[in-house]
Amino acid sequence: QVQLVESGGGLVQAGGSLRLSCAASIRTFSSYTMGWxxxxxxxxxxxxxxxxxxxxxxxxxxxxxxxxxxxxxxxxTVYLQMNSxxxxxxxxYSCAASRLGVVRLSPTSxxxxxxxxxxxxxx
Numbered sequence: 001q002v003q004l005v006e007s008g009g010g011l012v013q014a015g016g017s018l019r020l021s022c023a024a025s026i027r028t029f030s031s032y033t034m035g036w037x038x039x040x041x042x043x044x045x046x047x048x049x050x051x052x053x054x055x056x057x058x059x060x061x062x063x064x065x066x067x068x069x070x071x072x073x074x075x076x077t078v079y080l081q082m083n084s085x086x087x088x089x090x091x092x093y094s095c096a097a098s099r100l101g102v103v104r105l106s107p108t109s110x111x112x113x114x115x116x117x118x119x120x121x122x123x
Contacts, residue, residue: 002026002112004095009117012085016121020080022095022114030073033098035110036080038091038119048093049080050103058103063089085121092116 008020026032035050049059049069057069068081078095094117096110104110 004097004112004114006095006114006117009093009119011120014085014087014121014123016085017083018119020093020117022078024076024097026097029076033100033103034071034078035096036069036093037096037107038093040091045107047105052103053101087121087123089119090121091119093119
């Protein structure tokens, strides 16, 4: 049974940093594309960042230059380093795994999802 477990969320002031982690119980983790999505209250889920099996990365324009996605295949873990946080970054952040070989922005392209972790940025 595949499980994705996020951690690292919390409350931070604007301009601060957080690092999210997502531990995956996927036997062939290194072959999966991993993504981070977020959903704010009253809004649709949106793509934040993705990393392919070959470590190609892609970012939403809203986080480019502030967020960095990375993966450690030895630990079956994907990370999201978030710097220069803004109040509009407040959301529940979820990681997702896709069997596709390239990063896709649509949530429907992902096969497995974590429960999410809350990130709150105060002004």
